[in-house]
Amino acid sequence: MSDLTPKQIWIVGAGPAGIAAAEAALESGATVGVIDENPAPGGQIYRALLGVMKPEIQSRVDALHAKGVLFLNQTTVIDAPAVGELTVKGPNGPERLRYESLILATGARELFLPFPGWTLPNVMGVGGLQALVKSGLDVSGKRIVVSGTGPLLLAVGAYLKQKGAKVVRIAEQAPAQRIREFTQRLVGYPYKLGQGIPLMLSIGATVRTSAWVERANGSHVLESVKINSHQEPIRCDYLACAYGFEPNVELATLLGCELHRGFVEVDETLRTSVPYVWCAGEPTGIGGIDLSEIEGKIAGYCATGNEKAAQRLMPTRARWMRFAAMLEVTYALRDELKTLPNPETILCRCEDVSIEQATEWNGSRAAKLHSRCGMGPCQGRICGAAGRFLYGWEHGTVRAPLVPVPLSDLTERDPELTNHTN
Amino acid sequence: MTELIHILINGHAVTVKPGTSIAAAVLNAGTTAFRKSVSHVPRGPVCGMGVCFECRVKIDGIEHQRSCMVLCSEGMVIETDV
Numbered sequence: 043m044s045d046l047t048p049k050q051i052w053i054v055g056a057g058p059a060g061i062a063a064a065e066a067a068l069e070s071g072a073t074v075g076v077i078d079e080n081p082a083p084g085g086q087i088y089r090a091l092l093g094v095m096k097p098e099i100q101s102r103v104d105a106l107h108a109k110g111v112l113f114l115n116q117t118t119v120i121d122a123p124a125v126g127e128l129t130v131k132g133p134n135g136p137e138r139l140r141y142e143s144l145i146l147a148t149g150a151r152e153l154f155l156p157f158p159g160w161t162l163p164n165v166m167g168v169g170g171l172q173a174l175v176k177s178g179l180d181v182s183g184k185r186i187v188v189s190g191t192g193p194l195l196l197a198v199g200a201y202l203k204q205k206g207a208k209v210v211r212i213a214e215q216a217p218a219q220r221i222r223e224f225t226q227r228l229v230g231y232p233y234k235l236g237q238g239i240p241l242m243l244s245i246g247a248t249v250r251t252s253a254w255v256e257r258a259n260g261s262h263v264l265e266s267v268k269i270n271s272h273q274e275p276i277r278c279d280y281l282a283c284a285y286g287f288e289p290n291v292e293l294a295t296l297l298g299c300e301l302h303r304g305f306v307e308v309d310e311t312l313r314t315s316v317p318y319v320w321c322a323g324e325p326t327g328i329g330g331i332d333l334s335e336i337e338g339k340i341a342g343y344c345a346t347g348n349e350k351a352a353q354r355l356m357p358t359r360a361r362w363m364r365f366a367a368m369l370e371v372t373y374a375l376r377d378e379l380k381t382l383p384n385p386e387t388i389l390c391r392c393e394d395v396s397i398e399q400a401t402e403w404n405g406s407r408a409a410k411l412h413s414r415c416g417m418g419p420c421q422g423r424i425c426g427a428a429g430r431f432l433y434g435w436e437h438g439t440v441r442a443p444l445v446p447v448p449l450s451d452l453t454e455r456d457p458e459l460t461n462h463t464n
Numbered sequence: 465m466t467e468l469i470h471i472l473i474n475g476h477a478v479t480v481k482p483g484t485s486i487a488a489a490v491l492n493a494g495t496t497a498f499r500k501s502v503s504h505v506p507r508g509p510v511c512g513m514g515v516c517f518e519c520r521v522k523i524d525g526i527e528h529q530r531s532c533m534v535l536c537s538e539g540m541v542i543e544t545d546v
């Protein structure tokens with residue numbers, strides 16, 4: 043396995059938090075590298091459209107390149123074998139990286155909850171469908187139902203409409219009253235309000251509140267969905283359904299970082315409980331792009347000893363944390379969602395373990411041992427998160443490799459292991 | 465104009481724009497069953513970002529590749545439902 047040039051700062055994740063962290067760390071004069079699984083930098087929200095980034099993001103990435111920041115794209119961190127070391131898997135196979143300080147900016151994924159029919163092809167996530175459209179999926183003329191919770195439903199609904207789709211319904215589980223209160227408090231965040239108004243004008247008429255998908259129908263592919271507030275099933279080509287976000291804390295957990303309420307615990311300098319490891323963006327709390335950007339900057343400064351520069355940003359971070367708290371209250375998930383799956387509904391999609399089979403045992407660990415729930419390639423990222431909401435399951439333990447890799451990559455990591463398996 | 469990319473999906477020749485993920489190309493070609501689950505039912509992409517592993521296909525003979533995380537490149541051979 044080859045050793046890449048050591049960097050003072052390695053950043054995992056090239057979304058808003060990771061890019062901002064790279065900029066700040068560079069300002070302090072550090073040598074910086076950024077690792078991301080995706081083919082191009084940008085993370086979720088800045089995801090390139092058919093390989094082309096928005097000009098303002100492209101110019102930030104170009105500026106970082108020009109100043110010597112190394113971007114390892116299509117490269118996944120799979121292990122943290124020793125203090126100051128990461129194992130990554132990229133197009134050239136596994137490599138080992140050395141860092142003095144590490145900034146985790148690993149973002150979040152969507153939370154998917156089971157309901158009858160949720161495993162049918164063409165039932166997808168909300169950001170998930172958008173990501174596919176950004177990478178070339180043609181939705182023009184397609185009938186699409188968007189459901190779940192949060193402002194992303196509107197953003198994606200409007201985006202799909204702009205791409206020629208017929209967005210037939212947006213089903214938001216939160217009640218109208220809570221959304222009204224949220225909107226009133228948005229006056230304190232005029233620029234967010236400014237983002238929301240055009241979305242409402244574009245797509246607002248299709249929104250129903252206190253509404254959720256009870257069932258998806260189809261034999262081999264999605265044909266229609268049944269929404270609680272409608273008598274008749276709604277015919278559609280795609281269902282985009284997600285219930286907010288789940289932080290990507292697996293790498294932090296592998297490194298030994300303490301979690302609090304499922305998020306990585308950090309102090310105000312965004313230092314984790316593990317020496318030389320900082321964390322920024324969604325893994326510390328779900329607050330959207332502005333909180334991720336500001337946290338990236340703070341972590342980038344603090345990880346390079348420039349706490350003075352970070353101090354100035356702390357009031358702004360506090361402001362966006364209040365916004366995050368507003369989001370959490372407004373879009374809190376209702377208990378009815380826990381009653382949607384039947385006993386035979388699949389919970390673990392990788393191993394096809396039903397709700398009945400998985401809940402025969404107490405807790406995620408027992409379910410895993412007895413039913414293989416969470417043992418598949420996604421390593422419980424989907425069913426584990428659902429189980430935490432549905433049954434209060436604990437966070438499972440995390441083991442390397444963080445994503446499945448061919449045995450040869452692992453054995454190469456450890457010559458001893460090669461001998462054992464021979 | 466950027467040049468189009470030629471790939472094969474289940475033996476059919478398909479042309480896509482640069483920057484197209486394999487998952488998007490497969491769906492655009494009208495295929496919704498990307499893989500067969502453990503109990504042999506069809507599955508397709510869910511998360512679009514590399515987490516769920518539901519979009520796995522065979523790319524150039526290598527099985528179990530996440531099609532949402534790989535962009536199409538000239539001459540690629542893709543097989544689904546494996």
Ligand SMILES: Cc1cc2nc3c(=O)[nH]c(=O)nc-3n(C[C@H](O)[C@H](O)[C@H](O)COP(=O)(O)OP(=O)(O)OC[C@H]3O[C@@H](n4cnc5c(N)ncnc54)[C@H](O)[C@@H]3O)c2cc1C
Nearest residue numbers: 055057058059079085086087119148149169323324331334
């Ligand atoms: C699918 C999806 C779509 C979204 N769309 C929108 C939208 O349209 N508008 C909006 O306001 N918000 C959107 N969001 C919310 C969005 O996550 C935040 O607003 C913002 O992108 C968060 O920035 P971040 O830098 O914290 O994380 P992210 O942007 O999520 O960036 C994290 C990056 O880390 C990488 N990563 C994680 N683990 C590893 C690893 N082990 N090895 C290598 N790389 C790794 C990921 O590939 C990702 O690129 C979306 C979220 C998701 C999940």
Ligand code: FES
Nearest residue numbers: 512514516517532
């Ligand atoms: S769609 Fe989830 S990994 Fe590709």
